[in-house]
Amino acid sequence: MNALPGMPWDLPWPFERSYMQLALLAGIVVGATAPLIGVFVVQKGMSLVGDGLGHVAVAGIGAALLLGTSPTWTAMVFAIVAALVIEWLRVRGSATGDLALALVFYGGIAGGVVLASRSATNTNLAPYLFGSILTATANDVWTVIVLGAVIVLAVAVAGRAMLAVVLDEDAARVSGVPAGALNTLLAVLTAVTVVAAMRIVGVLLVAALMVLPVATSRLAARSFRGTMFGAVGVGVASAVLGLAAARQWALAAGGTIVLVATALFAIASALAGVRKASTHAGSLVAGPH
């Protein structure tokens, strides 16, 4: 099945064809949900954990190719187990030197390559490493939508409590907020996000969609809530503009989406710099003579 009911919908260029509409749906869901998790991950100082979990997801895909199981769900199991191991190492204070994380991450991608090389099928890992959104099927898109709904629901229910834990884990723990369970939830949601974004931008670029929109939004937003919604807006805009650019110039869609997110961050940084300079100049003019 390569289309959803009623496709192609009546959308303007470049989204007039069914395959572009499937890509648009998946891109919007991932563009919205990756920063939704990213805003907590970035504030926790674990910006690159999505990248690492992506590496481990590769091992899951390699195992799926070898065993003939679903790449998405096998990668999900691998990523969730890795997320839980990383959280356990963090709580024990063993992951401070990055060495334990590096072992998990690089062991993951090396395992994926080796497992895939042993698989009987002639499948390569490239679509998972770099994304293949333009070949997404309706089933792929449904999977992304369901995973995205899980993430949105979890953040809607537990987002404020996750903020309390990010602000001060000890104080949250003392006051009865279940910090351990919420940290575990965030780790699992990060793994879910990585797998949801796997077909869109690829596991090597997934962390970019979790981090860059948050970094961009934080330059302008005046609150945590504003940062979160701003990051979702930037993520969605990156996906839509990236897909349009990929169609126009026949570029790799995943990489283009991330390049658009990078460009939006550069523009926001420049604007923030101009605003800061003008505010500073204004305060000098208005200052005591």
Add this chain to the structure above:
Amino acid sequence: MLNSREAAEPAPVVLATDGVSFSYGSSGSYGREPVLSDVSIAVRAGEFAALAGPNGSGKSTLLRIVLGLLAPDSGSVTLFGERPGQLRERWRIGYVPQRPRIAPDLPATVEEVVAAGRLAKQGWWRRSRAADREAVDHAIESVALTQSRRRRLAELSGGEQQRAIIAKALSAEPELLVLDEPTAGVDVESQRLFRDSLVHLVREHRTTVLLVSHELGAVADDLDHLVVLKGRVVFDGTPGELAVSLGVHRDDLPLWLEDLQS
């Protein structure tokens, strides 16, 4: 002034340690020095209590044990008559930790940070109700940050940030407020506001306060109960009793307490 009934029946104990000992590092480590030895204290409801002692005397460690963040090697702790891990109504405890790390790029506003403290009482999964919003407003007002409520916490001065963190602890309307070096490195105005807030809480709301601070001199006149710690309890009584035992004038006690911390 206590009435005759209160005088006859002392207020219930809200926090107690019994023979608590603690060392950092694994048991059997070479050179493992005990941080706390056989520490027994009791803080009663409505008291303004303080822990004093020089650096490394185990004050912060004792607080972390009392709050259930560390497990003692031996001895026991009770909070409101329960073991720390078994107390279900955790909102009854407000905790202001030592030097909370505020990331310079934290986008959260004062209001969002204070509201995060209210989750303990409202239930972390529930939406805020009118009473919750009122409690958050009141906590912000009590530390004189109403004008800054929509500003990012990271933009405020160190003193204002600390007041916001105290408001966060107050927003759950705790019965016991535990503060670890809350005014370390903050400006004089914030210290004065902080002192007034604590006195107001104890006298008007009958909140029990346990304070560890290097600036105890500022609140020495307001304390009901003082424990001096040097790995073990070397004094446990009222500030007046301490002055008598030291043979110093009551008015000189704040100065003596400042010296004790260094």
